Amino acid sequence: MGTSTGTAAIHRPLDLDPKRAGRLDRAHYGIIDIGSNSVRLVVYDQLGRAPLPRFNEKSLCRLGEGLAQTGLISVEGFRRTVEAVRRFRAVADAMGVARLDATATEAVRRAENGKDLVEAIRTEAGIDVRILSGAEEARFAALGVISGFHRPVGIVGDMGGGSLELAAALDDQVGEDWVSFPLGALPVEALMQGPDDAKRRIDALLKEKTPTSFLKQPIFFAVGGGWRTFAKAHMATHAAPVPVVHGYRIPASEARAFAKTLLRLPLAKIAELPGISRRRARTMPAAALVLDRVLKYLAPDEVVFSALGLREGWLYSQLDAEERYLDPLVEGAQLIGLPGSRVPDFPPALVAWTEGLFTDESPAEKRLRVTLCALSDLGWRDHPDIRAEESHRRVLQFPFIGLDHPERAFLAIALHARHAGRLDAPYLAGALKLLSPAERRRAEILGRALLVAYRLSGGTPAVLANSRLSIGSNRLRLEVGRSARVPDSEAVSERLSLLAAAAGVKFSEITELAEDV
Template sequence: MGKSRKDAVIRPVGFGPVTAGRSQQNHYAIIDIGSNSVRLVVYDQLGRAPLPRFNEKSLCRLGEGLAQTGAIAPENFGRTVEALRRFRAIADAMGVSRTDVIATEAIRRATNGPELVRLIEAETGLKIRVLSGAEEARFAALGVVSGFFRPVGLVGDMGGGSLEVAEALDDTVGDRWVSLPLGALPVEALLAEGLGAAKSRIDAMLKTELPPSLTKPTFYPVGGGWRALARVHMMSVGAPIHVVHGYTVAPDELRDFARQLYRMSPDQLAALPGMPTRRVRTVPAAALLLDRVLKRLDPDIVTFSALGLREGWLYSQLSERERSLDPLIEGAQLIGLPLARVPGFAAELVRWTAGLFPDETLGDTRLRVAVCALSDHAWRDHPDVRAEESFRRLLHFPFIGIDHAERVFLASAIHARYGGRADAPYLRPANRLLSKAGRKRTQVLGRALTLAYRLSAGMPKVLAGSRLRIDADCVHLQVGDAARVPDSEAVMDRMKLLANAIGIKRFTIETLAEQD
């Protein structure tokens, strides 16, 4: 068995000293040679919260016909070499300092796979790492580990040629894994024999190879086919956030939807809102496999991951210290601090807001820290649009280490920080993902930040000379010499907004005792 939850590494929750300047590092690239597509992703850096700068794929279909012939078809062979030539040229033009190339099921199984590897290396100078089935499963699960906060569940990565399943256990990968020949192309071939026969063959393989006792409660689907299915589902239900990563659906609902998809004609599929044109052919296979896997595993919930094999490989290249960093906080710092007027003010905000919520959990704390990091990112925007534009931007920003409800929390708290009205109509669809208590927290945190900026003019030394204390019936702003302010209307107005958000009427400005 793998490491248990209680043994997980505890990630630090706070600001790192060098994060704000790391966006100037050299770019890092990964080329993933899969059974269906070959993809290049160039990241801003090799770090804990990498942002993709460029992403391109070529549908080379290396796995097409592989089961029948045992070899990669000549036309797909040549197409792959051309794709790698182009990707190398792009990486060089972008000044990429390091490019890693990994290859999976098709090259591993094909009789002419070694020949293709030799030709690519000769033509491009790139070295290719051909992964084993165990490595595919491990890196896919590491991608989920890197992209969520303490994930516990089973990761299923459906590629073009195979399905890898492994356990995600907090900050590590469990010992149990399987690799099955159930990728998009093999399942597509099974469907060609008839739906009933395909179900029977898949079910028999899953029953033999995939024990239902593997880790619950969450199943994390990974892979392009399953991401496409998630996008179409989001559109079909009118989801307020159109981001695959962290999208959560009940298994029964998802199975019903998958069954609809694999019974549709290509024309019907192509007409669905959100359906990627290049996925129309393989979506029925992805839907059928997801339906049968969910039936076999019976998870409590399904959460889609946009991070998988490539991101797991990237994560594995980091130092132990870097892996221990929180990806949400790292991303928020990388985005928020360089845009802030005084980057060091965010750290003081973290301290100043620490007493707002006595029942704050570790998960709550990381959200509050991220909000503080983002709290001055929009100061250049016009005051009339700061709140709404920030809300919409942060709702869909490519943060990792976060689910959809947490996205809403970040966006709503910053909306309140910029003076947005809590009853603004455009908030309602997304705010339904938060509990009533969660919505209140966004207002309290946002209004507290508004007060902090007004009181201190965004200066850490001034804010450090004050304390915010909340009693059952009163909000107390305590100020010392550095933060001493007149009984100004601007500060009092923001005190009132905070008190109203908390649900109390009294608020006072008091002198902070010198010993404090």
């Protein structure tokens, strides 16, 4: 595999901008995804870098069922798809969706009556459907991963109802190589019920068509509903600290072992597993078998599960270059955090105020600090007794993108500390397991520093700007300019003591300067 070129010189802003976060001029955007197993409508709050779903519904039309035998979409699947799209069009119109796109994949592409279905949808629902090629499916799935992670590099596998696509994510680019296999849930399900050895057939296809550049890459990004359900079941049975599929990372050997476990279970037992819905239980053996064989052949070190795929890749491709290079985590955090803050200009002031808190801050650590500042007033409406716990739980489960589970844990622990939460609270145990001692310390220091900032300034940028914080080897000093008129109050001193304890220094003091800072 090659590497993307020129990315180091591209400006990737990490600023907070209340005007950008408070944009209300962007209309809702919707996309209808006509897959081989299901038809889904997702309506996003806007067409932007960190879109939040406002509505998400699917209809299991199973267009690909029987397609290999007849070459046709069944009468029932045809009818149900047209009806589903008509309903989705009505919902989108009622929600005020300004733009509604529709795409179709493997089943419609292969079926002899696929174009008839597209024409029926145009007539009945007034929607033009774009039938994607295998190359486009692979590209948009990879773009979905690129849009949902921070500069990802690895092989993207998108297993849908009708096909499996592989492509490479190379930071901000999709690699030139791609491949599409007829290894979706429905054809593999049929293959497993036939007389031939399904495992051998899958292995032969992978060996015949997979580009050699895809082999032995460290990370495999797993996309698609079947593999998301696989991840949910694995998280539930292994008591994962963060109950979110996106960014869930496990060794490839562990994923293969769990796949083999699922393949040994009867369907009734699979349906009883936590995390697996009854509708998904039927296709779980196919999803498990394909994942096992793909991981065996590609031989990655780790599997990272992605909640974003073709739909989000399509959305990402509609953005201009400037917006694509905005950080998805920072953008999502400020879209949520700044409009709901008591003073939307205060989180950006916090970014500047905490700039020198850590002398060894890496770019990855900076983006977490900026994100935390954006979310720092998230819990102000909660009762003081529950702010720390509720803020922690929100961050652990909120549909942010652009981060993995340890980064979620860092933000959750830091936000808990920002609300004066105790680090020995039992409900923190899971998140703390994901962090090293150094990361725990950094999260606590950052959270306690924000606690001091809010108490010192009352959430006003002008007061905060007239103060500065310094952490020495044995002393923590808060310097305040005269015009800020902040005395050495007990409330500020108590919170400064919490910060000193987190930083591991013995003494803390507040100094009022003769002049402004």
